[in-house]
Amino acid sequence: TIPEPIIIATWKNEKGTQAGYQKIMETGKALDGVEAGAWVPEADPNETTVGYGGYPDRDGHVTLDACIMDHLGNAGSVTFLEHIMHPISVARAVMEKTPHVMLSGAGALEFALSQGFKKQDLLTEKSKKAWLEWKKQAKYEPKVNIERHDTIGLLALGKAGEIAGACSTSGMAFKMHGRVGDSPIIGGAVFCDDEVGGACATGLGEFVMKTLGSFLIVEFMRQGKSPQQACEEAIMRIVKRYKYQEFQVGYLAMNKKGEYGAYSIQKGFNFTITKNGKTEVIESASYMS
Ligand code: SD4
Numbered sequence: 001t002i003p004e005p006i007i008i009a010t011w012k013n014e015k016g017t018q019a020g021y022q023k024i025m026e027t028g029k030a031l032d033g034v035e036a037g038a039w040v041p042e043a044d045p046n047e048t049t050v051g052y053g054g055y056p057d058r059d060g061h062v063t064l065d066a067c068i069m070d071h072l073g074n075a076g077s078v079t080f081l082e083h084i085m086h087p088i089s090v091a092r093a094v095m096e097k098t099p100h101v102m103l104s105g106a107g108a109l110e111f112a113l114s115q116g117f118k119k120q121d122l123l124t125e126k127s128k129k130a131w132l133e134w135k136k137q138a139k140y141e142p143k144v145n146i147e148r149h150d151t152i153g154l155l156a157l158g159k160a161g162e163i164a165g166a167c168s169t170s171g172m173a174f175k176m177h178g179r180v181g182d183s184p185i186i187g188g189a190v191f192c193d194d195e196v197g198g199a200c201a202t203g204l205g206e207f208v209m210k211t212l213g214s215f216l217i218v219e220f221m222r223q224g225k226s227p228q229q230a231c232e233e234a235i236m237r238i239v240k241r242y243k244y245q246e247f248q249v250g251y252l253a254m255n256k257k258g259e260y261g262a263y264s265i266q267k268g269f270n271f272t273i274t275k276n277g278k279t280e281v282i283e284s285a286s287y288m289s
Contacts, residue, residue: 034164055131063178163194202252217233248268251263
């Protein structure tokens with residue numbers, strides 16, 4: 001039996017999952033759902049970790065990372081992209097309209113413009129102020145949890161029960177110019193396999209990249225672990241090997257039955273789920289208490 005359509009997202013992202021769910025109801029497709037879900041924080045100027053209004057790097061540039069993956073194993077991503085409000089849709093265009101998986105920087109921008117995306121200034125007054133404030137001390141200190149919400153990672157099952165995943169971010173605030181995180185890395189921040197399910201990530205991208213977290217979670221589920229167990233094992237990989245005490249990583253996973261799980265290093269990670277038209281924010285379990 002095919003499970004009910006469902007969409008889940010990292011952090012408190014009710015408007016995102018609702019928009020995504022609505023889209024799945026319209027087109028039936030999980031891929032459309034995760035894209036529509038990412039659009040919400042991307043366009044929100046008050047959301048300082050995704051798209052428009054995202055905090056810039058230390059030189060004042062808002063540089064965006066995003067990726068998307070469908071149930072057929074197709075994938076697209078953009079990294080170090082500037083001036084485009086909806087990087088998730090550029091990632092989808094890379095997937096659907098080029099022979100490549102990833103486009104970066106000036107080349108990604110050029111491609112976006114060729115596809116009709118508009119060039120925009122994404123640095124808001126609010127983000128510029130925060131950056132100027134940061135410059136006074138200029139200390140790079142990734143925050144453990146940014147209240148409200150953060151990088152958006154999404155997983156959905158469409159009407160045919162097919163899986164898709166997406167992720168969009170402006171990356172760590174005040175990162176080095178040119179720094180790319182996990183969010184555009186297929187297998188890092190997002191991985192989907194229609195035989196198994198999918199996973200997505202948020203938090204310190206360097207840890208996620210070094211352990212290829214989302215790929216790892218999907219492989220754990222393939223071996224028979226539940227989404228919850230798989231997320232826990234992937235967090236343990238980080239905890240065993242790296243100095244995790246000051247940092248956060250949160251994982252979210254869903255299998256093909258629509259069962260989901262989440263786990264994080266630190267307390268404070270949560271996620272949002274919309275199913276049967278109902279939306280709920282759930283606190284994740286964590287390694288540290
Ligand atoms: C990154 N993973 O660029 C992203 C940032 C993030 O919560 O998720 N922050 O490393």
